[in-house]
Amino acid sequence: MSAYIIRRLLLMIPTLFGIMVLNFAIVQAAPGGPVERLVASLTDITSQDATARISGSGGDMAGKIDSNANAINSAYRGGRGLDPEIIAGIEKMYGFDKPPLERFLQMIGNYLRFDFGESFFRNQRVIDLIGQTLPVTISLGLWTTLLVYLISIPLGIRKAVADGSRFDVASSWVIIVGYAIPSFLFAILLIILFAGGNYWQIFPLKGLVSDNWAELGFFQKITDYFWHITLPVLAMVLSGFAALTMLTKNYFLDEIGKQYVLTARAKGLSERQVLYNHVFRNAMLIIIAGLPGALLRILLTSALLIEIIFSLNGLGLLGYEAVINRDYPVMFGTLYIFTLLGLVFNLIGDIVYMLVDPRIDFERREV
Numbered sequence: 001m002s003a004y005i006i007r008r009l010l011l012m013i014p015t016l017f018g019i020m021v022l023n024f025a026i027v028q029a030a031p032g033g034p035v036e037r038l039v040a041s042l043t044d045i046t047s048q049d050a051t052a053r054i055s056g057s058g059g060d061m062a063g064k065i066d067s068n069a070n071a072i073n074s075a076y077r078g079g080r081g082l083d084p085e086i087i088a089g090i091e092k093m094y095g096f097d098k099p100p101l102e103r104f105l106q107m108i109g110n111y112l113r114f115d116f117g118e119s120f121f122r123n124q125r126v127i128d129l130i131g132q133t134l135p136v137t138i139s140l141g142l143w144t145t146l147l148v149y150l151i152s153i154p155l156g157i158r159k160a161v162a163d164g165s166r167f168d169v170a171s172s173w174v175i176i177v178g179y180a181i182p183s184f185l186f187a188i189l190l191i192i193l194f195a196g197g198n199y200w201q202i203f204p205l206k207g208l209v210s211d212n213w214a215e216l217g218f219f220q221k222i223t224d225y226f227w228h229i230t231l232p233v234l235a236m237v238l239s240g241f242a243a244l245t246m247l248t249k250n251y252f253l254d255e256i257g258k259q260y261v262l263t264a265r266a267k268g269l270s271e272r273q274v275l276y277n278h279v280f281r282n283a284m285l286i287i288i289a290g291l292p293g294a295l296l297r298i299l300l301t302s303a304l305l306i307e308i309i310f311s312l313n314g315l316g317l318l319g320y321e322a323v324i325n326r327d328y329p330v331m332f333g334t335l336y337i338f339t340l341l342g343l344v345f346n347l348i349g350d351i352v353y354m355l356v357d358p359r360i361d362f363e364r365r366e367v
Contacts (some may be wrong), residue, residue, distance in 0.1 A: 140306065147241075203228075290349065
């Protein structure tokens with residue numbers, strides 16, 4: 001196993017590098033970067049000021065301004081009318097005065113030390129922003145994964161035991177609905193119903209804690225935290241339990257039909273003893289081994305949209321706002337962390353598979 005883990009750890013290096021190269025190239029080709037945004041905003045302010053001056057100075061002043069503006073050849077569409085020295089200073093401020101290759105190599109060197117630079121617009125180090133928001137995302141993922149497993153495993157076992165019954169058919173319809181509707185639609189529905197949309201104002205609309213959270217007592221803080229996190233976690237659970245429920249049912253049905261179950265029944269064991277002493281232990285191995293992968297899927301899919309909808313200050317919302325504002329250090333920093341988490345959780349999942357099922361041996365396969 002140690003050789004396989006070492007190979008996987010070494011494979012993470014080119015994988016991270018390739019993802020960063022691809023995203024850096026895409027971002028360079030995308031219009032509307034931070035320099036263009038700032039130049040456009042400064043141009044808008046300058047044009048408004050110029051308009052005010054023109055209104056009180058007659059047509060001669062307007063002609064002079066037009067001639068000066070046309071004489072400036074700016075590389076930015078929004079920069080016409082600004083002094084080229086100002087634009088050059090803005091480029092230097094954001095680090096865009098260097099060639100793309102030099103900037104990329106410098107970024108990779110800094111990322112090896114987990115130095116993601118400073119946010120363009122928040123005036124904070126990116127690593128500090130990630131440290132503030134990552135616990136929120138991890139919290140959502142852990143609670144959702146825990147509840148999904150607590151609901152899906154008993155429900156899947158019950159469906160396997162009662163395969164073909166009315167309960168199985170009725171619960172399958174619920175599962176189909178849960179599987180078909182994405183988490184963000186459940187979130188919007190919950191907001192409409194329980195967060196002051198059109199019906200009841202029971203839960204808060206946004207945030208993970210109240211504004212006066214620091215002034216609350218210990219138990220009041222716990223209550224306030226669960227009061228805020230109820231709707232986001234519920235929205236993620238409703239759309240996340242369906243696949244695991246069907247997976248549990250199928251694994252149990254597969255184990256129930258095996259020879260050792262018939263032998264156990266022939267020895268006179270009760271159905272409960274057969275189910276929980278033999279079938280449960282074998283069927284749950286693969287489900288437990290998939291726990292890291294399930295947590296990863298929740299972190300990388302549902303949590304991102306839920307954080308945006310409920311204005312939760314997590315890593316997903318941070319990355320979304322960075323994309324909107326073209327905050328490149330934050331964009332690449334959050335992408336780096338998400339990619340690293342994905343690779344680590346996949347490795348943990350493979351290790352757990354090998355631990356719970358000795359028949360699985362990744363070392364004999366090509367990585």
